[in-house]
Amino acid sequence: MLTVWGRKTSSNVQAVMWGIAELGLDCTRHDVGHRYGGTDTDDFIAMNPNRTVPVLQDGDDAPLWESAAILRYLANRYGSDPFWPEDASARAQVDKWAEWAKINVGGAFTVPIFWRVVRTPEAKRDWPAIRAAVAALEGKLAIAEARLGQVPYLAGEDFTLADVQFGHVLYRYYEIGIERAELPNVARYYERLQAREAYRAHVMVSYAELAVS
Numbered sequence: 219m220l221t222v223w224g225r226k227t228s229s230n231v232q233a234v235m236w237g238i239a240e241l242g243l244d245c246t247r248h249d250v251g252h253r254y255g256g257t258d259t260d261d262f263i264a265m266n267p268n269r270t271v272p273v274l275q276d277g278d279d280a281p282l283w284e285s286a287a288i289l290r291y292l293a294n295r296y297g298s299d300p301f302w303p304e305d306a307s308a309r310a311q312v313d314k315w316a317e318w319a320k321i322n323v324g325g326a327f328t329v330p331i332f333w334r335v336v337r338t339p340e341a342k343r344d345w346p347a348i349r350a351a352v353a354a355l356e357g358k359l360a361i362a363e364a365r366l367g368q369v370p371y372l373a374g375e376d377f378t379l380a381d382v383q384f385g386h387v388l389y390r391y392y393e394i395g396i397e398r399a400e401l402p403n404v405a406r407y408y409e410r411l412q413a414r415e416a417y418r419a420h421v422m423v424s425y426a427e428l429a430v431s
């Protein structure tokens with residue numbers, strides 16, 4: 219049995235929960251972090267000294283933190299072709315795009331853009347910095363735009379772990395009040411993701427509780 223500690227409004231929790239759902243696994247999730255608290259208790263710190271979410275525990279195994287490591291663990295243990303290929307070379311191609319998305323896209327969006335827009339009072343929003351951050355993100359999204367002009371999913375013909383790491387960022391990118399570049403292939407890909415039940419359930423989640431006014 220899988221247990222996840224982490225509020226459903228955490229983007230890293232969303233990636234993990236979406237991955238779990240795509241793998242068809244049962245999971246109990248506890249709301250922890252941000253306004254729910256619970257990350258400063260001795261029990262939580264014993265699981266994750268970083269005091270961050272998500273944390274995953276599979277049965278009696280030692281708890282895991284770091285969402286990318288959690289997703290790789292789940293894919294290694296419960297995944298199969300094509301989501302997480304058996305062949306090491308094919309798997310590395312999926313992993314390459316997953317890592318790229320986590321570091322380049324997630325990293326360029328969450329703190330530099332999402333926090334500056336949603337988690338900052340309107341009067342204090344630094345629009346020149348936000349616009350510069352959007353331009354930097356869209357420099358990375360241009361790579362996805364070119365790739366998705368050739369193949370339907372980031373790693374190729376099939377939906378894989380790489381799409382979980384990339385796609386979970388897109389909901390907030392398309393929802394928040396910023397000016398966006400024209401990226402027709404990314405927009406079509408985002409439509410494909412929205413057709414997935416697991417995406418709608420775990421990623422298309424209101425972030426209103428995070429908003430600062």
Ligand SMILES: N[C@@H](CCC(=O)N[C@@H](CS)C(=O)NCC(=O)O)C(=O)O
Binds near residue numbers: 231250253269285
């Ligand atoms: N690199 C970590 C980052 C974990 C992290 O910073 N999580 C955020 C939520 S996305 C957090 O715990 N914030 C504090 C809180 O929610 O209380 C991962 O990918 O799991």
